[in-house]
Amino acid sequence: xxxxxxxxxxxxxxxxxxxxxxxxxxxxxxxxxxxxxxxxxxxxxxxxxxxxxxxxxxxxxxxxxxxxxxxxxxxxxxxxxxxxxxxxxxxxxxxxxxxxxxxxxxxxxxxxxxxxxxxxxxxxxxxxxxxxxxxxxxxxxxxxxxxxxxxxxxxxxxxxxxxxxxxxxxxxxxxxxxxxxxxxxxxxxxxxxxxxxxxxxxxxxxxxxxxxxxxxxxxxxxxxxxxxxxxxxxxxxxxxxxxxxxxxxxxxxxxxxxxxxxxxxxxxxxxxxxxxxxxxxxxxxxxxxxxxxxxxxxxxxxxxxxxxxxxxxxxxxxxxxxxxxxxxxxxxxxxxxxxxxxxxxxxxxxxxxxxxxxxxxxxxxxxxxxxxxxxxxxx
Amino acid sequence: xxxxxxxxxxxxxxxxxxxxxxxxxxxxxxxxxxxxxxxxxxxxxxxxxxxxxxxxxxxxxxxxxxxxxxxxxxxxxxxxxxxxxxxxxxxxxxxxxxxxxxxxxxxxxxxxxxxxxxxxxxxxxxxxxxxxxxxxxxxxxxxxxxxxxxxxxxxxxxxxxxxxxxxxxxxxxxxxxxxxxxxxxxxxxxxxxxxxxxxxxxxxxxxxxxxxxxxxxxxxxxxxxxxxxxxxxxxxxxxxxxxxxxxxxxxxxxxxxxxxxxxxxxxxxxxxxxxxxxxxxxxxxxxxxxxxxxxxxxxxxxxxxxxxxxxxxxxxxxxxxxxxxxxxxxxxxxxxxxxxxxxxxxxxxxxxxxxxxxxxxxxxxxxxxxxxxxxxxxxxxxxxxxxxxxxxxxxxxxxxxxxxxxxxxxxxxxxxxxxxxxxxxxxxxxxxxxxxxxxxxxxxxxxxxxxxxxxxxxxxxxxxxxxxxxxxxxxxxxxxxxxxxxxxxxxxxxxxxxxxxxxxx
Numbered sequence: 001x002x003x004x005x006x007x008x009x010x011x012x013x014x015x016x017x018x019x020x021x022x023x024x025x026x027x028x029x030x031x032x033x034x035x036x037x038x039x040x041x042x043x044x045x046x047x048x049x050x051x052x053x054x055x056x057x058x059x060x061x062x063x064x065x066x067x068x069x070x071x072x073x074x075x076x077x078x079x080x081x082x083x084x085x086x087x088x089x090x091x092x093x094x095x096x097x098x099x100x101x102x103x104x105x106x107x108x109x110x111x112x113x114x115x116x117x118x119x120x121x122x123x124x125x126x127x128x129x130x131x132x133x134x135x136x137x138x139x140x141x142x143x144x145x146x147x148x149x150x151x152x153x154x155x156x157x158x159x160x161x162x163x164x165x166x167x168x169x170x171x172x173x174x175x176x177x178x179x180x181x182x183x184x185x186x187x188x189x190x191x192x193x194x195x196x197x198x199x200x201x202x203x204x205x206x207x208x209x210x211x212x213x214x215x216x217x218x219x220x221x222x223x224x225x226x227x228x229x230x231x232x233x234x235x236x237x238x239x240x241x242x243x244x245x246x247x248x249x250x251x252x253x254x255x256x257x258x259x260x261x262x263x264x265x266x267x268x269x270x271x272x273x274x275x276x277x278x279x280x281x282x283x284x285x286x287x288x289x290x291x292x293x294x295x296x297x298x299x300x301x302x303x304x305x306x307x308x309x310x311x312x313x314x315x316x317x318x319x320x321x322x323x324x325x326x327x328x329x330x331x332x333x334x335x336x337x338x339x340x341x342x343x344x345x346x347x348x349x350x351x352x353x354x355x356x357x358x359x360x361x362x363x364x365x366x367x368x369x370x371x372x373x374x375x376x377x378x379x
Numbered sequence: 380x381x382x383x384x385x386x387x388x389x390x391x392x393x394x395x396x397x398x399x400x401x402x403x404x405x406x407x408x409x410x411x412x413x414x415x416x417x418x419x420x421x422x423x424x425x426x427x428x429x430x431x432x433x434x435x436x437x438x439x440x441x442x443x444x445x446x447x448x449x450x451x452x453x454x455x456x457x458x459x460x461x462x463x464x465x466x467x468x469x470x471x472x473x474x475x476x477x478x479x480x481x482x483x484x485x486x487x488x489x490x491x492x493x494x495x496x497x498x499x500x501x502x503x504x505x506x507x508x509x510x511x512x513x514x515x516x517x518x519x520x521x522x523x524x525x526x527x528x529x530x531x532x533x534x535x536x537x538x539x540x541x542x543x544x545x546x547x548x549x550x551x552x553x554x555x556x557x558x559x560x561x562x563x564x565x566x567x568x569x570x571x572x573x574x575x576x577x578x579x580x581x582x583x584x585x586x587x588x589x590x591x592x593x594x595x596x597x598x599x600x601x602x603x604x605x606x607x608x609x610x611x612x613x614x615x616x617x618x619x620x621x622x623x624x625x626x627x628x629x630x631x632x633x634x635x636x637x638x639x640x641x642x643x644x645x646x647x648x649x650x651x652x653x654x655x656x657x658x659x660x661x662x663x664x665x666x667x668x669x670x671x672x673x674x675x676x677x678x679x680x681x682x683x684x685x686x687x688x689x690x691x692x693x694x695x696x697x698x699x700x701x702x703x704x705x706x707x708x709x710x711x712x713x714x715x716x717x718x719x720x721x722x723x724x725x726x727x728x729x730x731x732x733x734x735x736x737x738x739x740x741x742x743x744x745x746x747x748x749x750x751x752x753x754x755x756x757x758x759x760x761x762x763x764x765x766x767x768x769x770x771x772x773x774x775x776x777x778x779x780x781x782x783x784x785x786x787x788x789x790x791x792x793x794x795x796x797x798x799x800x801x802x803x804x805x806x807x808x809x810x811x812x813x814x815x816x817x818x819x820x821x822x823x824x825x826x827x828x829x830x831x832x833x834x835x836x837x838x839x840x841x842x843x844x845x846x847x848x849x850x851x852x853x854x855x856x857x858x859x860x861x862x863x864x865x866x867x868x869x870x871x872x873x874x875x876x877x878x879x880x881x882x883x884x
Contacts, residue, residue, distance in 0.1 A: 178438065178458035180478065180576035186505035203477060203538040205497070224437040226417050228457055229476070229736045230507035230533055251537075259505060260534035262548070263555070267502075269542040289480070289495035334746045 024120060028109025031102055038106065046114040052081035052215045057114035058148075066111065066118055068147035070129045073103055076137040089236075094137060098127040105135050115123065171217070172205030174295045179221055180232040183248065183256040184209045187269045187287075190233055191297060192217040195314035197321050198235065204268040206285035206301040207275055208312070210239035211321055211343075211372060218231045240320075240374035245273035275336040278306055278327070279367075300334045305332060320373035330366040334359050337370065344373045386702060394475050399710040400852035402673070402754040408730070408744040411441035411450045412884040419742040420732025422463035422473065422513075431724070433732055433744065434460035440482070440491070444721035451606055454491035457462075461582075462513030462524070462720070466641065471590050471743050474511040474524045477503060477540070489688045494676075497522065500571035501563060501582060502541025502556025504529050508580070509559055513662060513720075515584045515592070522565040523574065524608075525581035525594055528552040528620050547623030550633035551600040551799065552579055560621030562594055562610055576625050577601075577616035577644060582719070584610075585663025587694070590678050591701070594821075595660035595681060596651050601640075603793030603801030605660045606647035607681060607692060608702045614645045617795065628867070633797060641872035649692055650859045651683075652794060653800060656705060659684035659738065663692075664721045664729075671727025672749050674758060680708070682718035682731070685739040687711055689718055689731070689747070698862035704760040706856040708746050717741035755849045757856055758821075764864050765812070766827040767836070773845040774820025783811045785841040786825055790860075795874050804873070809836065820846055832867050836860050852878055 014261040032038045046057035056062070061083055062069060066288050076094035080087060095103060111118035134142075171192045181188035185204025192198050215237025219287075224231045234257070247266045255372045267274070271284040281304035288300040288307070298311040307328045315322040320343070327333060337345050337356040343351065349368035350360035355370050360368060398405065408417035408431075415437040421840050422434030431443040438457035441450050458476040465471055469484040471491075479497040486492055499676065503509055506529030514524045526860045529535065531544035531551045533589035535543075539556055547554035554560045560581075561573040562581060578598040580588035592610040596602055601618040608616045615622065619640055650656035666675045679692040709729075717733035717740025728748040733741040759770040779785055791806035810828040817823075830836075837857040844850055861867075 019878060058716060059812075091520065129746060158470070176456040178456055180505060180536070183538070185538045186503035186536060187540055202536070204503075221437075225415060225438070225459070226737075227421075228532075229509050229510075248538075256537050257538050259507070261537065262534060262542055264504070264535055264539040265537045265558075267539045267541060267543040269540075287496055289493070291494070292492040334653065366780075 505536025554620035778782035
């Protein structure tokens with residue numbers, strides 16, 4: 001295991017392999033950015049995804065750690081890790097489809113990209129590791145036992161004890177929390193659905209705020225509960241659907257998580273741009289509560305004399321969410337949705353305009369559903 | 380709840396595991412099987428069928444069968460529920476941050492499936508300190524609950540609920556969202572109205588046996604020392620911020636001259652001296668017919684967060700208002716700190732839930748039972764024309780009771796001011812003129828050289844034993860003397876530091 005500690009002179013290794021450094025890095029870059037490859041999680045800029053996928057760009061884990069990197073790529077790594085002082089939860093799968101040469105090219109690229117200054121990796125190194133490493137997927141503990149950090153370089157690295165939040169990975173039953181959510185009034189819901197779609201619903205304005213699927217459910221609820229209640233929930237990943245209003249456009253969730261403002265961006269007292277317009281009704285929505293139907297929350301609110309219910313589940317194909325509404329008594333209704341590049345919207349009833357306005361006649365409004373599907377990430 | 384200086388040293392130093400009153404016992408109740416790491420108890424009551432109900436910070440509500448000692452999860456997902464009432468075995472009323480909520484099990488499977496808004500017609504700035512405390516229900520079917528103010532420990536959030544009011548925003552503890560710092564009445568016919576104003580952190584409402592409503596408040600800005608108020612409609616109890624919501628009040632409340640506010644305010648019926656009696660009082664619970672707790676029926680219990688202490692309060696009407704005395708009662712380890720919620724069990728014992736939320740306190744559930752043996756306690760302290768009349772639960776040994784040295788009275792007041800807390804002002808010993816003991820030895824009348832209205836009078840009775848040789852269990856008692864039996868001078872407002880000598884300390 002100590003055999004490759006001597007840094008290999010770059011030019012020499014290039015000569016040995018019969019390939020120039022430039023060629024190696026170019027091939028590595030192409031492989032890294034290939035469809036469904038590293039880029040899907042670690043991203044083109046190597047910065048990963050907040051909370052779930054660790055950064056590769058200037059990661060302390062890479063420093064003098066090429067053997068460790070090879071091990072992670074070959075065998076995978078499951079369990080929470082701390083990288084550059086930040087916590088990450090997603091597991092890294094073993095790269096079974098990459099042969100020794102391809103992995104060597106990718107790792108060489110990673111070692112040199114985004115300001116990283118590690119050495120190139122040879123095909124022989126990968127081949128040797130593939131034969132000699134234990135077969136099972138590494139945990140942070142087993143990995144770091146075998147490939148410990150250089151203490152001088154890696155003070156903020158290692159692993160950490162996961163909290164309850166970290167352990168919520170596969171949702172089998174809906175989870176309903178009322179808690180402080182970014183981008184919603186303080187009377188918010190965070191709901192996790194079986195099939196691992198998550199949404200924020202705001203009882204302060206009786207409306208869906210956003211839906212996401214990547215990166216897991218909300219975090220830091222534990223500290224919200226245990227403490228005085230100050231922490232606002234966080235989540236990893238980016239919502240694929242965000243309801244926009246004239247008061248709330250593209251603010252970042254970091255900005256929307258702020259708790260120390262002198263005054264708010266706005267208050268909910270006017271329920272401005274409430275998405276549901278019923279002909280002849282000029283009233284604010286009033287939240288009435290929710291009922292658990294098969295554990296799913298069915299929200300109930302009124303708009304004038306009309307009672308509206310809304311239930312959100314994962315759609316049949318498990319690709320997105322389906323919002324089912326009833327309006328009683330039914331009435332001619334228009335419903336404003338927020339079309340975007342990230343999601344497609346379809347409706348069971350009525351006509352959906354390009355601007356996201358769904359028009360329903362009286363009969364259609366009695367019960368209708370809206371499916372929101374995240375679009376595949378296009379290149 | 381509040382910023383509190385830890386009292387750790389004193390507590391850790393005392394390792395004697397006994398209450399001051401040996402006739403009471405404390406038993407730990409095994410904690411509920413929460414999925415989350417803490418077992419702080421933020422709500423506690425009993426169902427009609429005798430099961431214990433507790434609310435946890437995690438938003439879970441559990442039921443506990445006292446005989447089988449089994450826990451069952453009833454509901455989850457609530458937002459910091461800080462109080463619970465049981466209307467039936469399957470229907471609860473809960474104060475959670477955003478609402479007063481009816482939580483019901485409609486399909487009878489033992490788990491709540493319906494969460495109905497009773498009222499959410501009040502605001503939230505999203506500030507962490509905007510707690511929603513303890514629902515209570517009066518005999519006519521009206522609910523009352525208490526809205527905490529926001530703290531300068533943080534600001535407001537990006538989106539707030541209810542019309543933002545910038546007049547309520549300045550100040551240490553603020554009220555920028557509707558009715559923060561008010562006690563709310565939700566009437567039987569569905570109206571949500573601010574019932575009283577001037578509250579800071581009213582962590583605990585309760586009725587006495589006559590139906591008077593009381594609320595505690597926590598020392599801080601505008602609250603010189605923690606208090607107990609008799610809550611009456613439209614009254615203002617001293618903390619300025621919520622005046623932003625009072626009809627007819629103009630301008631920024633915290634900028635109003637303290638003397639003006641002092642004139643508006645209603646006095647506390649009990650002041651809990653900070654540091655010696657309570658730093659963060661909690662729930663108010665009447666000792667009623669259900670209680671099996673000694674000869675104190677009609678009095679009130681009040682929890683205290685910082686020390687392992689439950690206080691007993693005795694009130695009387697003087698000059699048309701309630702005032703009276705408080706005394707530590709269930710005091711010392713093994714009672715835990717953080718006594719936040721209390722309820723009477725079917726057997727008349729007291730169940731106590733403990734919490735902390737990063738402040739001084741504890742976590743867990745304890746049962747306090749009375750052994751049925753008569754404790755030796757101050758049963759009552761009442762105002763007389765010239766002093767106070769003490770009634771004891773057992774006859775006192777007169778040799779000690781008649782010694783003036785054993786009754787070191789002092790008096791002082793806490794200032795009314797915008798700054799945090801207050802020193803004891805105008806503090807001085809009060810000389811005793813005469814002591815008389817009743818024939819049966821149960822009553823001791825103390826005549827003081829002077830009775831000063833609008834001052835707190837306290838005494839730590841020394842060396843007193845009963846005729847059977849028992850030591851007085853709790854000897855420190857504080858009487859909030861607002862009004863005299865006759866010729867009460869006008870309220871001096873006490874907004875400024877007394878120019879007299881700075882009190883000893």
